[in-house]
Amino acid sequence: MTLNQVQFAVLGQLFHTPVKGDFEYLPQALVCIDNLGNILSVTTDDDSGFDANIQQLEQAGKLTRLTDSQYLMPGMVDLHVHAPQWPQAGKGLDLPLYDWLQDYTFPLEAKFADNSFAQPMYRSAVETLLANGTTSAVYFATIHNEASVTLAKTCLELGQRGFVGKINMDDASQCPDYYLEDTVQGLADTEQFIQDVLALPGNEQRLVSPVVTPRFVPSCTPQMLKGLGELTTKYKCHVQTHCSESDWARDYSLEHYGKSDVAIYQEMGLLTRKTILAHSIFLSDDDCEAIKATGASIAHCPLSNMYFANAAMKTREILDKDLHVGLGTDISGAPVPSVFHTCLDAVNHSRVREDGTNTHLPAPERGEAGSRISFLESYWMATVGGGLAIDTKVGLFAPEYAFDALIIDTQAPDSDLFVIPELDTPRDRLEKIIALNRRTNVRKVYVQGKQVINKDA
Amino acid sequence: MTLNQVQFAVLGQLFHTPVKGDFEYLPQALVCIDNLGNILSVTTDDDSGFDANIQQLEQAGKLTRLTDSQYLMPGMVDLHVHAPQWPQAGKGLDLPLYDWLQDYTFPLEAKFADNSFAQPMYRSAVETLLANGTTSAVYFATIHNEASVTLAKTCLELGQRGFVGKINMDDASQCPDYYLEDTVQGLADTEQFIQDVLALPGNEQRLVSPVVTPRFVPSCTPQMLKGLGELTTKYKCHVQTHCSESDWARDYSLEHYGKSDVAIYQEMGLLTRKTILAHSIFLSDDDCEAIKATGASIAHCPLSNMYFANAAMKTREILDKDLHVGLGTDISGAPVPSVFHTCLDAVNHSRVREDGTNTHLPAPERGEAGSRISFLESYWMATVGGGLAIDTKVGLFAPEYAFDALIIDTQAPDSDLFVIPELDTPRDRLEKIIALNRRTNVRKVYVQGKQVINKDA
CATH class of the missing domain: 3.20.20.140 (Metal-dependent hydrolases)
Structure with a gap:
C-alpha cells in the first residue's frame, strides 16, 4: 500500500460479522479506503508497519480517528x-x-x-x-x-x-x-x-x-x-x-x-x-x-x-x-x-x-x-x-469490499445507549447497539467511500 | 378562574384518550395549571372568554404557545x-x-x-x-x-x-x-x-x-x-x-x-x-x-x-x-x-x-x-x-388531574416522524406519533406541573 492509493483511512473500534452467528471486534483497526471507495486493507497492531502507517496517514491529513464511544460498523x-x-x-x-x-x-x-x-x-x-x-x-x-x-x-x-x-x-x-x-x-x-x-x-x-x-x-x-x-x-x-x-x-x-x-x-x-x-x-x-x-x-x-x-x-x-x-x-x-x-x-x-x-x-x-x-x-x-x-461486496470490512460504513456513537445526543466499559464485554456492547441504536447514534454514513451523512459537521 | 390561580398555561394542539378505543384531538386547546401543578381548566374557542383569557395570560408572561409541529400529550x-x-x-x-x-x-x-x-x-x-x-x-x-x-x-x-x-x-x-x-x-x-x-x-x-x-x-x-x-x-x-x-x-x-x-x-x-x-x-x-x-x-x-x-x-x-x-x-x-x-x-x-x-x-x-x-x-x-x-389522576387533560404532560415535536432534530398536513388526519398523526415517536421528539416533560425536561432550552 502506498499513500497515494489511500483516499482516506479510519482508525478505531470496529464490529462486523464475517462468520454467521459469530462476530469480530477489533479494538483498534485501521481501515484504508482507495480512490474508488473500496477497502484497501484492514490492519491492527499485529500487522507490521501499523504505527508508521498511522503516522504517515495522519501527516497527509487522511486519517479519521474515532473516539472511545464510537464504533465503525458496516452499513x-x-x-x-x-x-x-x-x-x-x-x-x-x-x-x-x-x-x-x-x-x-x-x-x-x-x-x-x-x-x-x-x-x-x-x-x-x-x-x-x-x-x-x-x-x-x-x-x-x-x-x-x-x-x-x-x-x-x-x-x-x-x-x-x-x-x-x-x-x-x-x-x-x-x-x-x-x-x-x-x-x-x-x-x-x-x-x-x-x-x-x-x-x-x-x-x-x-x-x-x-x-x-x-x-x-x-x-x-x-x-x-x-x-x-x-x-x-x-x-x-x-x-x-x-x-x-x-x-x-x-x-x-x-x-x-x-x-x-x-x-x-x-x-x-x-x-x-x-x-x-x-x-x-x-x-x-x-x-x-x-x-x-x-x-x-x-x-x-x-x-x-x-x-x-x-x-x-x-x-x-x-x-x-x-x-x-x-x-x-x-x-x-x-x-x-x-x-x-x-x-x-x-x-x-x-x-x-x-x-x-x-x-x-x-x-x-x-x-x-x-x-x-x-x-x-x-x-x-x-x-x-x-x-x-444484492450480489454486491458490502456488509463486511475486508479488502475489495465497498466502504459502505457507519460511525455509531453510543454517546450521541438524546441517546438511549448506556454502555458501561467495566461491565460490558465487546459482545455486550454489540448487543446493546443492535437493540438500542437509534437514528441519533448514527453520526456518519459512508457509501462507496463517500461520506453522505455527517451529523457532527 | 382568576389569573392568580394560574401558575402557567399551554396553548396548542392536544391529543388524549378519555374513552378507551377512541381519541380526542383539540386543534387549539388552552390548558391552565394551578400553583400545585394540577389542571385548572381545559378550554377551546367554543368557551366564552377564550381569546380574552389567552391575552391576559400572555400579558402576565404565563403562556406557552406550541408550534404547528408540536402536540401536548399526557405523560x-x-x-x-x-x-x-x-x-x-x-x-x-x-x-x-x-x-x-x-x-x-x-x-x-x-x-x-x-x-x-x-x-x-x-x-x-x-x-x-x-x-x-x-x-x-x-x-x-x-x-x-x-x-x-x-x-x-x-x-x-x-x-x-x-x-x-x-x-x-x-x-x-x-x-x-x-x-x-x-x-x-x-x-x-x-x-x-x-x-x-x-x-x-x-x-x-x-x-x-x-x-x-x-x-x-x-x-x-x-x-x-x-x-x-x-x-x-x-x-x-x-x-x-x-x-x-x-x-x-x-x-x-x-x-x-x-x-x-x-x-x-x-x-x-x-x-x-x-x-x-x-x-x-x-x-x-x-x-x-x-x-x-x-x-x-x-x-x-x-x-x-x-x-x-x-x-x-x-x-x-x-x-x-x-x-x-x-x-x-x-x-x-x-x-x-x-x-x-x-x-x-x-x-x-x-x-x-x-x-x-x-x-x-x-x-x-x-x-x-x-x-x-x-x-x-x-x-x-x-x-x-x-x-x-397507580390510582393517581394522571393520563388525561381534565380539571383536577395532575399536569403530567409531554410536548411532542414531530420536527425535532434527527426525527423519523414524517407528518404531511394535507394527507394526515388527526388520527393518522396520532398513530404516526405512537408508532414512530423517539426520544428526540419528546422536547419538554412536565410532572405535577413542574418542567423536568426541556431539550429546547
Missing part, C-alpha cells in the same frame, strides 16, 4: 422497502390487510402518477433511511415510470446504493381500476425504465440498479410474468417480488397455477442469483431447494410479518440450510425505517415462534421448539446476508 | 421497570430465561448492595425514562434498603413520579445464595424502607411512594408473603409483583399452594385496589373476576412477553372485561425504555396472537381470531390505564 442493507408508502408509515397498521391496501396503500401509491408529488416523498424516504444507517436499499416504487426514475435519481443524488423497481400490476381482476397497467404497455415501460436507470448521468459506477418488480403473483397476468422473465434475462437484472406472504397469496398461486410462488417465478425466468423474495413464509422443502440452487435470496421482514403474514417465517431453518437471507423493514407494512430495529424484531418474532402464543394450548403444542435465532445471526442478516442478496 | 406511565437492570438493557435477550437470570440479572442486581454503584445506575435509569416521556414509573429495585432509598431520592431529585419497591426474596431454594434475605430481617427492612420513603425530605406532596414488592411467588416463603400483606394493610401501600408470567411460574404456584398466583396474593392480603400485577399471562376466569372485584391492575409488558412469557397475554379479553390494565416496558426483560414503543409492541403481539405463528398448522388452528387490539387502545393503556393502575 445496513434493507432488502424490502416500499418507498412510496413512506408517507403513510405508522398509519392503519391495526387494520386487516385488505382494508389497509384499499383504504391507505393503493390510493397513496396511485398519487405517484404525479412526479411533483413523488419528488419530496422520495427525498424524505431516502434521507430517512440513510440517516438511520441504511447504505443499500432495495425499493419497490410504483407502476409509474417518471416517478420511479425520480426515486433512482434521488438515490444517486443523496448517495445511497439503490436497487429500484418500477412495479408491474396488470391483472384487472386483482388490482384497483385506478392503479393498473396494460400488459404490453407495462412491459414496454419496464424496458424503458431499465434503460433509463442504466443511462442516468452520474450512474457510471452503477450506484443505482434497475430491478424487475412484479408486485406479486396475483397482481400480474402470466403474460406479464413471462415478459418480465425475458427482460430479466436480456438485461441480467436484479428481480424483487413478494413470495408466499400469506395464506391467501399461497392459496391463490396453488389455485391459479397449481404450484407455489417459487415454482411460478422459476418457470417464468424470474428466479436467479439476483432475485430477492420478500417474506417467503410458506415455503416447502422444494421451494427452499430451488432457492438454494439458484442462489436467490429471501428478504425477511419480521415486523411486517407480525401484521400481515398470518404466520412466522421459518428463519431458523432458512439460516441452517444456508440459504441467502437478509432483512427488510418492509416500509410501510411495518413503520420503523431502521434495519437495526428490524434485527431486534427478527429475534423477537423467532422467540414468539419458539414459544407460541395460545395460552389455551399446553406448552409443547403451543410453539415450535428450537426456532429462536440470536442477535448475532440477526445482525449478520442485516449486513453480510444483505450484501449476498 | 406516559410505565407500570413495570426493573431499575437496577437498566445497565444490562439489550444484553443476553436471546438466551433462555434461566440463563439470563443466572448469568446476567441476579449478579447485576446483587451489585446494588453497594450504594455507590447504585447511584449513577439509578440516575441513568430515571433520566432515560424521563427523557423518553415517562412521567410515572413503577419500579422494582433490589433487596437492598440503602440503594432502594437512593432510587426513591433520585426520582424526587429529577422530578419523576415514582413508585419504588424494595424487593423481597427469602426462599433459599429458589434464590441464589448471594442474593437472598432472611425472612424476619427482610420484613423489618421493608417496613423501614416504607417509613424512609414516606419521610424523605421533599416528598411532602408524595411524588414518590413506597411499594410492597414480593418478587414473585417462588422467591418468597409463605411467611414473607403473609408479612408483606400485613405491611400493605398497615401502610395502605401500593403493591407490585409478577403474576403468572410463564408456564413454570404458574405451575410452581399450583404445585406448592394448590392455587393460582392471584388467589395466593389475595389470600395473603396483597391483592388490593393499589396492586399491580406484571404480565398476568395465564389468568383463569376466576383470576380475572378477583382482579376486577378488588380493582387491582395488570401491567402488560408485550415485548418482554415475546422473550420470556411462553405465550401472549389475553389483552383483547382483558380490555373487554374492563379490568384495569396499563403498559410496562419491563426493563430489562425487554430493552427499550420508551412506553411509546411498548404501545407499538402491544399492537404487534396482539396481531401475532390473532394469526399465530406455526406454518405447519392450518390457519384456523394457528391463531386466536379476533384478538387484535388497536393503536388507540394501546395508547389508552399507556396513559389512562396507567393512571388508573
Whole structure:
C-alpha cells in the first residue's frame, strides 16, 4: 500500500460479522479506503508497519480517528422497502390487510402518477433511511415510470446504493381500476425504465440498479410474468417480488397455477442469483431447494410479518440450510425505517415462534421448539446476508469490499445507549447497539467511500 | 378562574384518550395549571372568554404557545421497570430465561448492595425514562434498603413520579445464595424502607411512594408473603409483583399452594385496589373476576412477553372485561425504555396472537381470531390505564388531574416522524406519533406541573 492509493483511512473500534452467528471486534483497526471507495486493507497492531502507517496517514491529513464511544460498523442493507408508502408509515397498521391496501396503500401509491408529488416523498424516504444507517436499499416504487426514475435519481443524488423497481400490476381482476397497467404497455415501460436507470448521468459506477418488480403473483397476468422473465434475462437484472406472504397469496398461486410462488417465478425466468423474495413464509422443502440452487435470496421482514403474514417465517431453518437471507423493514407494512430495529424484531418474532402464543394450548403444542435465532445471526442478516442478496461486496470490512460504513456513537445526543466499559464485554456492547441504536447514534454514513451523512459537521 | 390561580398555561394542539378505543384531538386547546401543578381548566374557542383569557395570560408572561409541529400529550406511565437492570438493557435477550437470570440479572442486581454503584445506575435509569416521556414509573429495585432509598431520592431529585419497591426474596431454594434475605430481617427492612420513603425530605406532596414488592411467588416463603400483606394493610401501600408470567411460574404456584398466583396474593392480603400485577399471562376466569372485584391492575409488558412469557397475554379479553390494565416496558426483560414503543409492541403481539405463528398448522388452528387490539387502545393503556393502575389522576387533560404532560415535536432534530398536513388526519398523526415517536421528539416533560425536561432550552 502506498499513500497515494489511500483516499482516506479510519482508525478505531470496529464490529462486523464475517462468520454467521459469530462476530469480530477489533479494538483498534485501521481501515484504508482507495480512490474508488473500496477497502484497501484492514490492519491492527499485529500487522507490521501499523504505527508508521498511522503516522504517515495522519501527516497527509487522511486519517479519521474515532473516539472511545464510537464504533465503525458496516452499513445496513434493507432488502424490502416500499418507498412510496413512506408517507403513510405508522398509519392503519391495526387494520386487516385488505382494508389497509384499499383504504391507505393503493390510493397513496396511485398519487405517484404525479412526479411533483413523488419528488419530496422520495427525498424524505431516502434521507430517512440513510440517516438511520441504511447504505443499500432495495425499493419497490410504483407502476409509474417518471416517478420511479425520480426515486433512482434521488438515490444517486443523496448517495445511497439503490436497487429500484418500477412495479408491474396488470391483472384487472386483482388490482384497483385506478392503479393498473396494460400488459404490453407495462412491459414496454419496464424496458424503458431499465434503460433509463442504466443511462442516468452520474450512474457510471452503477450506484443505482434497475430491478424487475412484479408486485406479486396475483397482481400480474402470466403474460406479464413471462415478459418480465425475458427482460430479466436480456438485461441480467436484479428481480424483487413478494413470495408466499400469506395464506391467501399461497392459496391463490396453488389455485391459479397449481404450484407455489417459487415454482411460478422459476418457470417464468424470474428466479436467479439476483432475485430477492420478500417474506417467503410458506415455503416447502422444494421451494427452499430451488432457492438454494439458484442462489436467490429471501428478504425477511419480521415486523411486517407480525401484521400481515398470518404466520412466522421459518428463519431458523432458512439460516441452517444456508440459504441467502437478509432483512427488510418492509416500509410501510411495518413503520420503523431502521434495519437495526428490524434485527431486534427478527429475534423477537423467532422467540414468539419458539414459544407460541395460545395460552389455551399446553406448552409443547403451543410453539415450535428450537426456532429462536440470536442477535448475532440477526445482525449478520442485516449486513453480510444483505450484501449476498444484492450480489454486491458490502456488509463486511475486508479488502475489495465497498466502504459502505457507519460511525455509531453510543454517546450521541438524546441517546438511549448506556454502555458501561467495566461491565460490558465487546459482545455486550454489540448487543446493546443492535437493540438500542437509534437514528441519533448514527453520526456518519459512508457509501462507496463517500461520506453522505455527517451529523457532527 | 382568576389569573392568580394560574401558575402557567399551554396553548396548542392536544391529543388524549378519555374513552378507551377512541381519541380526542383539540386543534387549539388552552390548558391552565394551578400553583400545585394540577389542571385548572381545559378550554377551546367554543368557551366564552377564550381569546380574552389567552391575552391576559400572555400579558402576565404565563403562556406557552406550541408550534404547528408540536402536540401536548399526557405523560406516559410505565407500570413495570426493573431499575437496577437498566445497565444490562439489550444484553443476553436471546438466551433462555434461566440463563439470563443466572448469568446476567441476579449478579447485576446483587451489585446494588453497594450504594455507590447504585447511584449513577439509578440516575441513568430515571433520566432515560424521563427523557423518553415517562412521567410515572413503577419500579422494582433490589433487596437492598440503602440503594432502594437512593432510587426513591433520585426520582424526587429529577422530578419523576415514582413508585419504588424494595424487593423481597427469602426462599433459599429458589434464590441464589448471594442474593437472598432472611425472612424476619427482610420484613423489618421493608417496613423501614416504607417509613424512609414516606419521610424523605421533599416528598411532602408524595411524588414518590413506597411499594410492597414480593418478587414473585417462588422467591418468597409463605411467611414473607403473609408479612408483606400485613405491611400493605398497615401502610395502605401500593403493591407490585409478577403474576403468572410463564408456564413454570404458574405451575410452581399450583404445585406448592394448590392455587393460582392471584388467589395466593389475595389470600395473603396483597391483592388490593393499589396492586399491580406484571404480565398476568395465564389468568383463569376466576383470576380475572378477583382482579376486577378488588380493582387491582395488570401491567402488560408485550415485548418482554415475546422473550420470556411462553405465550401472549389475553389483552383483547382483558380490555373487554374492563379490568384495569396499563403498559410496562419491563426493563430489562425487554430493552427499550420508551412506553411509546411498548404501545407499538402491544399492537404487534396482539396481531401475532390473532394469526399465530406455526406454518405447519392450518390457519384456523394457528391463531386466536379476533384478538387484535388497536393503536388507540394501546395508547389508552399507556396513559389512562396507567393512571388508573397507580390510582393517581394522571393520563388525561381534565380539571383536577395532575399536569403530567409531554410536548411532542414531530420536527425535532434527527426525527423519523414524517407528518404531511394535507394527507394526515388527526388520527393518522396520532398513530404516526405512537408508532414512530423517539426520544428526540419528546422536547419538554412536565410532572405535577413542574418542567423536568426541556431539550429546547
